[in-house]
Amino acid sequence: xxxxxxxVHHADYISDSRMFKVPADRNxxxxxxxxxxxxxxxxxxxxxxSYMLPxxxxxxxxxxxNLVTGWAGQLHLGYAAVMAVGAxxxxxxxxxxxxxxxxxxxxxxxxxxxxxxxAFAALRVKGLYLALTTLAMQFVMDWVLTHSPxxxxxxxxxxxxxxxxxxxxxxxxxxxxxxxxxxxxxxxxIFMLNLKRTGLxxxxxxxxxxxxAAAILGVNSFYYxxxxxxxxxxxxxxxxxxxxxxxxxxxAPEQFSVNVSIQVLAMVIVGGLGSIIGSYFGVALILLVPxxxxxxxxxxxxAIGMQINVETLAHIPNAVYGALIVVILLIxxxxxxxxxxxxxxxxxxxxxxxxxx
Amino acid sequence: xxxTQHIKVAALTAALxxxxxxxxxxxxxxxxxxxxxxxxxxxxxxxxxxxxAAQDLAxxxxxxxxxxxxxxxxxxxxxxxxxxRGVECYEQLKRDGxxxxxxxxxxxxxxxxxxxxxxxxxxxxxxxGRGDAVDGEVFEWxxxxxxxxxxxxxxDVAFIKQQLDGNLSDAKxxxxxxxxxxxxxxxxxxxxxxxxxxxELDLYPVPLPGSDQSGAWSKIRRDKPDYVISWLLAGxxxxxxxxxxxxxxxxxxxxxxxxxxxxDISNIGEADAKGVLRGTNVAGGQEVPIIKTMLDTYYAxxxxxxxxxxxxxxxxxxxxxxxxxxxxxxxxxxxENGWPLTPETMKAGYExxxxxxxxxxxxxxxxxxxxxxxxxxxxxxxxxxxQWVPLTDWSAEYLDVVWEVIKESSxxxxxx
Numbered sequence: 001x002x003x004x005x006x007x008v009h010h011a012d013y014i015s016d017s018r019m020f021k022v023p024a025d026r027n028x029x030x031x032x033x034x035x036x037x038x039x040x041x042x043x044x045x046x047x048x049x050s051y052m053l054p055x056x057x058x059x060x061x062x063x064x065x066n067l068v069t070g071w072a073g074q075l076h077l078g079y080a081a082v083m084a085v086g087a088x089x090x091x092x093x094x095x096x097x098x099x100x101x102x103x104x105x106x107x108x109x110x111x112x113x114x115x116x117x118x119a120f121a122a123l124r125v126k127g128l129y130l131a132l133t134t135l136a137m138q139f140v141m142d143w144v145l146t147h148s149p150x151x152x153x154x155x156x157x158x159x160x161x162x163x164x165x166x167x168x169x170x171x172x173x174x175x176x177x178x179x180x181x182x183x184x185x186x187x188x189x190i191f192m193l194n195l196k197r198t199g200l201x202x203x204x205x206x207x208x209x210x211x212x213a214a215a216i217l218g219v220n221s222f223y224y225x226x227x228x229x230x231x232x233x234x235x236x237x238x239x240x241x242x243x244x245x246x247x248x249x250x251x252a253p254e255q256f257s258v259n260v261s262i263q264v265l266a267m268v269i270v271g272g273l274g275s276i277i278g279s280y281f282g283v284a285l286i287l288l289v290p291x292x293x294x295x296x297x298x299x300x301x302x303a304i305g306m307q308i309n310v311e312t313l314a315h316i317p318n319a320v321y322g323a324l325i326v327v328i329l330l331i332x333x334x335x336x337x338x339x340x341x342x343x344x345x346x347x348x349x350x351x352x353x354x355x356x357x
Numbered sequence: 358x359x360x361t362q363h364i365k366v367a368a369l370t371a372a373l374x375x376x377x378x379x380x381x382x383x384x385x386x387x388x389x390x391x392x393x394x395x396x397x398x399x400x401x402x403x404x405x406x407x408x409x410a411a412q413d414l415a416x417x418x419x420x421x422x423x424x425x426x427x428x429x430x431x432x433x434x435x436x437x438x439x440x441x442r443g444v445e446c447y448e449q450l451k452r453d454g455x456x457x458x459x460x461x462x463x464x465x466x467x468x469x470x471x472x473x474x475x476x477x478x479x480x481x482x483x484x485x486g487r488g489d490a491v492d493g494e495v496f497e498w499x500x501x502x503x504x505x506x507x508x509x510x511x512x513d514v515a516f517i518k519q520q521l522d523g524n525l526s527d528a529k530x531x532x533x534x535x536x537x538x539x540x541x542x543x544x545x546x547x548x549x550x551x552x553x554x555x556x557e558l559d560l561y562p563v564p565l566p567g568s569d570q571s572g573a574w575s576k577i578r579r580d581k582p583d584y585v586i587s588w589l590l591a592g593x594x595x596x597x598x599x600x601x602x603x604x605x606x607x608x609x610x611x612x613x614x615x616x617x618x619x620x621d622i623s624n625i626g627e628a629d630a631k632g633v634l635r636g637t638n639v640a641g642g643q644e645v646p647i648i649k650t651m652l653d654t655y656y657a658x659x660x661x662x663x664x665x666x667x668x669x670x671x672x673x674x675x676x677x678x679x680x681x682x683x684x685x686x687x688x689x690x691x692x693e694n695g696w697p698l699t700p701e702t703m704k705a706g707y708e709x710x711x712x713x714x715x716x717x718x719x720x721x722x723x724x725x726x727x728x729x730x731x732x733x734x735x736x737x738x739x740x741x742x743x744q745w746v747p748l749t750d751w752s753a754e755y756l757d758v759v760w761e762v763i764k765e766s767s768x769x770x771x772x773x
Contacts, residue, residue: 050448054441146537154766156487157538158467248440249471253538254464255440291445294435309663310412311405314396314435 002347017197036182040175049174051288056185057243058287062267062279063188064235070274072228073208078134079264081141084256086111086237087244094162104238111237112230119229138258145253158252164245177246184242192276271335278337293317387430388687391455393446395438395462402591404461407676408433412662413651414680425691440468456700473498479703483679489767491730500707500729502682503638508733508759510543513612513636514550515754516737517584525556531582533573536562540588549758567593574600587613598625608632618671631742638735639678639719641671641745646716681715720751
């Protein structure tokens with residue numbers, strides 16, 4: 001009923017390979033796009049700049065990781081390091097006087113090169129071994145950042161980002177930062193939506209399912225793996241650069257440390273491997289829920305006037321949040337994206353669900 | 358006519374009532390401090406003690422009439438040492454009217470710094486964040502009360518010079534440090550001083566988290582330095598003490614950074630730790646008047662803001678020193694410029710602190726518009742098996758060298 005299928009017929013291949021096969025999906029996407037555009041006018045600035053903005057940038061980043069892990073099936077534990085490469089190269093380029101548009105691309109390309117260089121070495125191994133190799137990349141990057149003041153910005157290892165300017169326009173307002181993040185996230189999302197219906201996307205899926213089977217079918221799995229690494233690294237690099245340019249305003253090694261890599265991977269897994277909408281949900285859960293639960297617990301304990309030790313108070317949200325992840329993965333091991341899929345499927349034929357049987 | 362009169366009277370009473378309400382609300386309007394701390398991840402070895410000290414001090418101030426009549430409120434939140442959540446906490450509390458912040462975490466302070474500088478709010482940055490922030494001319498809104506690591510290292514060298522009868526020309530000083538920015542920070546200043554004073558400096562990097570030091574200490578055994586200055590944390594000291602015993606290095610030549618507390622001493626063993634040295638800017642122990650007051654007034658009746666064992670920890674004193682200075686600054690600000698307290702008056706209040714030592718709690722502070730650190734004085738204390746005994750008086754040495762480094766670093770920072 002909500003996702004009406006009546007009158008929807010796909011009679012040819014072009015129609016069948018549309019981005020949104022059910023009109024309701026398209027309408028929903030358009031609806032959220034409009035909300036996204038209108039957000040600065042309807043959402044209070046606190047939520048806009050400290051929840052929405054990081055959420056969108058991290059979603060873009062998570063989608064990039066989803067490309068290599070969810071689509072191409074390559075476990076990547078050094079994603080934050082790739083983001084760091086992009087962030088640092090873009091800032092150094094911008095400091096050098098390169099316009100931001102190009103600085104961002106330079107950041108993306110630098111990430112791409114370093115990311116795929118590592119992939120060359122890494123792709124001789126598979127599975128857990130690959131995970132460990134990418135983890136090594138993370139540690140190499142950590143070491144480089146803490147030992148080269150020229151890159152990390154002096155003995156305090158913090159590198160200030162010049163004011164972001166795009167198309168000759170200095171961006172300094174909350175709304176401006178938001179639109180940059182929003183634009184990037186929309187771009188990446190559109191790319192990922194299209195990836196699904198191209199030969200590249202199908203090749204990646206084939207590689208993920210069984211790489212030698214794909215090779216037998218004529219899919220050069222090594223080439224596609226490298227391509228997946230390079231593309232996802234590009235997305236990571238630009239996302240990292242934007243994260244610094246619109247949110248932190250300075251880059252520090254801790255913003256791209258190993259636990260951040262694990263966090264992005266958690267976002268992708270909790271959201272659902274290979275699910276685009278799932279990445280949105282996963283990022284929201286991993287990134288925003290700890291802060292929200294923290295605020296709720298603090299407000300709750302104040303409201304009932306309970307005197308709780310600050311340390312205990314800090315650990316309750318962590319426990320709640322941990323439990324939440326476990327519960328979600330127990331209910332639906334395929335992640336939040338699948339959870340949404342289940343609801344959608346249920347509503348598709350509701351209230352006549354006997355028709356499906 | 359009559360009705361209009363009635364309305365007028367009613368309006369007048371209402372206006373008066375609102376006025377009165379506003380008046381009394383103003384008198385009771387609190388001074389709010391934002392404590393966005395890492396209470397669950399990396400900084401848990403210090404943040405609970407600091408938070409507890411802040412809450413105790415606020416309780417004490419409120420029980421004694423508040424700061425110039427205004428109650429103090431401590432808003433404590435956890436950010437788990439994640440820059441993103443620290444910024445979120447800052448943005449939220451900022452909107453709740455808090456303008457005095459403390460993040461007590463280097464990554465989070467760094468992440469929030471550009472916002473603080475842009476919004477012109479007060480950042481209390483003692484013991485964390487970038488050291489060059491003591492330069493008040495560049496970092497106008499940042500108050501890293503206490504010594505920088507550079508100043509602390511310089512003071513350590515001055516202490517060693519004093520111990521070696523004022524001559525360092527044929528001395529050998531070792532520097533053992535965690536190989537990441539925290540530990541690397543003093544290297545530059547030590548090198549400069551080595552050139553100036555003519556001593557030999559040997560560097561011994563230790564990988565994080567400092568549990569593997571065997572390589573460093575066997576080198577130390579070969580090099581035989583006169584003193585070893587240590588920039589290690591928590592468990593690192595315990596490992597170092599074991600290595601010292603094994604390599605026959607006397608523990609009374611081990612001079613630690615201020616991060617060594619009662620927990621570390623008891624892990625080393627109270628007797629085994631006898632002789633160990635520590636540079637510090639706060640007086641340790643419970644004999645300090647304000648700590649004694651807290652123990653007698655609150656903890657004796659079970660009314661403290663947390664467990665009593667946390668009070669018997671030098672980091673509680675550290676927290677007390679941060680907030681004593683802040684309270685004094687707020688007091689001066691309200692006294693001189695009246696209510697409401699604003700970031701501007703608070704800044705001016707801080708910059709009027711002169712020789713303030715919170716009744717023997719810490720090194721006397723003199724904050725000025727140029728020096729937001731308060732002078733950088735420290736002293737060296739020695740563990741005598743039961744308590745910390747001060748060996749020197751509060752002092753800050755090699756100020757010219759240290760400030761040269763500070764200026765060189767701070768001039769690269771600018772707010773767009």
